[in-house]
Amino acid sequence: MFRIGKEEIDAVARVIESKNLFKINDAMHETEQCEELMREKFGVKRALLVTSGMGALASALIGMGIGPGDEVIVPAYTYIATAMAVVAAGAVPVIVDIDETYTMSAEKAAEKINPRTKCIIPVHIQGFPCAMDEIKKLADENGIMILEDACQADGGSYKGKRLGAIGNAGALSFNQFKIITAGEGGALITNDDKIYERALIYHDSSAIAFFGDQLKDVTEPQFCGTEFRTNEISAAILHQQLLKLDDILFDLRKNKRALTELIGNVCRISPSNDIEGDCGTTLPVVFKDEQSARQFSASIGVGNYLPIDTGKHIYDHWTAILEKRGAFRPEMDPFRFPENADHLPDYKNERYPVTLDLLARTVFILVDPDWTDNNIDEISQGIIKAAKGLSHLAKNEKNK
Numbered sequence: 001m002f003r004i005g006k007e008e009i010d011a012v013a014r015v016i017e018s019k020n021l022f023k024i025n026d027a028m029h030e031t032e033q034c035e036e037l038m039r040e041k042f043g044v045k046r047a048l049l050v051t052s053g054m055g056a057l058a059s060a061l062i063g064m065g066i067g068p069g070d071e072v073i074v075p076a077y078t079y080i081a082t083a084m085a086v087v088a089a090g091a092v093p094v095i096v097d098i099d100e101t102y103t104m105s106a107e108k109a110a111e112k113i114n115p116r117t118k119c120i121i122p123v124h125i126q127g128f129p130c131a132m133d134e135i136k137k138l139a140d141e142n143g144i145m146i147l148e149d150a151c152q153a154d155g156g157s158y159k160g161k162r163l164g165a166i167g168n169a170g171a172l173s174f175n176q177f178k179i180i181t182a183g184e185g186g187a188l189i190t191n192d193d194k195i196y197e198r199a200l201i202y203h204d205s206s207a208i209a210f211f212g213d214q215l216k217d218v219t220e221p222q223f224c225g226t227e228f229r230t231n232e233i234s235a236a237i238l239h240q241q242l243l244k245l246d247d248i249l250f251d252l253r254k255n256k257r258a259l260t261e262l263i264g265n266v267c268r269i270s271p272s273n274d275i276e277g278d279c280g281t282t283l284p285v286v287f288k289d290e291q292s293a294r295q296f297s298a299s300i301g302v303g304n305y306l307p308i309d310t311g312k313h314i315y316d317h318w319t320a321i322l323e324k325r326g327a328f329r330p331e332m333d334p335f336r337f338p339e340n341a342d343h344l345p346d347y348k349n350e351r352y353p354v355t356l357d358l359l360a361r362t363v364f365i366l367v368d369p370d371w372t373d374n375n376i377d378e379i380s381q382g383i384i385k386a387a388k389g390l391s392h393l394a395k396n397e398k399n400k
Ligand SMILES: Cc1ncc(COP(=O)(O)O)c(C=O)c1O
Pocket: 051, 052, 053, 054, 055, 078, 079, 081, 082, 123, 125, 149, 151, 152, 173, 174, 175, 185, 186
């Protein structure tokens, strides 16, 4: 969360005073207005507010018609929700390694494609844009859909297009830790009417037919789904957050650029697939080994961490997936469905060496949009001092 305050407080007060907190109402229409702003901002035909990023991912997969017998490719470095959404749709997640940009390697994804592969989920982790040209080429050549997980990259872009709006569908998250937030929340964006209609039914199947005229233009038949319906308070907060999004991104990028210029001669910064579209939340510094990364991390005097320490963001911590427990009741478990059972990956024994190696020798420096020039100077001095104190920085090794 970066910037939240009076505008959001006033918006919430207006909703409460209207006494209409439910999404369908005759008063404020906050959800409708927020979805309209989202469509405009992301340049998409359809936007659906839901209660979480995972809700958006699962609704999108259902909308795409993914289910038992299908394989969906996910990167080894992403929050566990990406893989769990695939299981929620009844399909099998197939894990692939990342590359030096921390995002899915299109080359490694290509090796896992087979006739069962129906979808690829590139994840714009930490706001780093995936190599969408390569992923799109791969998907087009093989007739596979793309669901962009932009949950950590609200508003970022790749070659001028917003992340989430490039593939067949995109998922955004607005939980507390994201670029914009309503405490919890998510959105599905797409240009595909069918994906939207099925997701609409799935995300609110118990209420969709009974409140308002939500199914007026929908041609897909109703089916039983689940409940990820948003509410007017969340939508009102998000509307204000969306209005702030581009300023937040502008300042994050400006500060990341300034820090990069100051420390770039001393530290090795990881490459980006599109530094202009990168969200700017994170400056990744890479080292020769984990020991150097830890030493640097402990002494730079600014918010940072080693991504290897982020638990459920790394495949080897995805216990329920690794142990193939896809549901509480075995009969409901996609890992036991006959359509899936004969092609399950051996998750526990598969290795994704780039992921574990790169994440262990990387330090993510967390950028703040509200840093002043003085803050940036001070921070850079601390970083330069820490970097010079290391005897075996990757950059120094590389330059030998
Ligand atoms: C990459 C990624 N995908 C999906 C999610 C799920 O989002 P939510 O927590 O809103 O369900 C997250 C949340 O942290 C995430 O980081």
